[in-house]
Amino acid sequence: MPTKQYFLLGVGLLAGTVIGAAAVRGLHAQAPGVYLITEIDVSDAEAYAKEFAPKAQATIRGAGADLMVIGGIGGARAKPITAFEGTPPKRVTIQEWNTLDAIKAWYNSADYQEALKIGRKYASFRRYAVEGQ
Numbered sequence: 001m002p003t004k005q006y007f008l009l010g011v012g013l014l015a016g017t018v019i020g021a022a023a024v025r026g027l028h029a030q031a032p033g034v035y036l037i038t039e040i041d042v043s044d045a046e047a048y049a050k051e052f053a054p055k056a057q058a059t060i061r062g063a064g065a066d067l068m069v070i071g072g073i074g075g076a077r078a079k080p081i082t083a084f085e086g087t088p089p090k091r092v093t094i095q096e097w098n099t100l101d102a103i104k105a106w107y108n109s110a111d112y113q114e115a116l117k118i119g120r121k122y123a124s125f126r127r128y129a130v131e132g133q
Contacts, residue, residue: 019133032132033096036103037067037112038070039089044122048091052119059115061096063106069094074123091123096132103129 042048053075060067071081072091081088097103106112119125 012079031098033098034100034103035068035130035132036095036097037128037130038093038095039126040074040091040093040123041125042072042074042090042123045090047072048119048122049076052115052122055115056112056119059106059109060114062076062111063096063102063109064095065102065106067093068096089126097129100131 022024057067070078070080070091070093072089074091078091097106
């Protein structure tokens with residue numbers, strides 16, 4: 001199977017995880033959330049975990065989001081990622097937000113942009129948002 005197909009399958013598995021998490025959370029929520037999925041290619045796990053992850057997580061919580069999933073390398077809270085097909089990212093996070101506008105406000109905030117400058121020294125990021133149902 002070509003690499004592109006493995007990648008697309010991996011993205012599909014991540015989307016399935018988000019949908020499943022949304023279904024469980026939806027039982028308790030009044031309105032569906034918006035889920036921000038971040039795939040992270042960590043180049044220096046120790047520095048990432050020490051210098052970036054705590055700052056980023058503080059800005060996320062401070063903005064009112066819920067860190068639902070932290071998986072892979074780069075921090076004590078991260079759980080193992082289990083690949084079924086294809087190569088998983090080195091790290092993945094799934095956050096729940098109230099609105100897409102809330103994600104945009106957090107992402108563009110001075111506090112997060114300052115933290116992200118540090119994060120980009122040790123990792124590259126791929127992010128996308130999916131509205132819950």
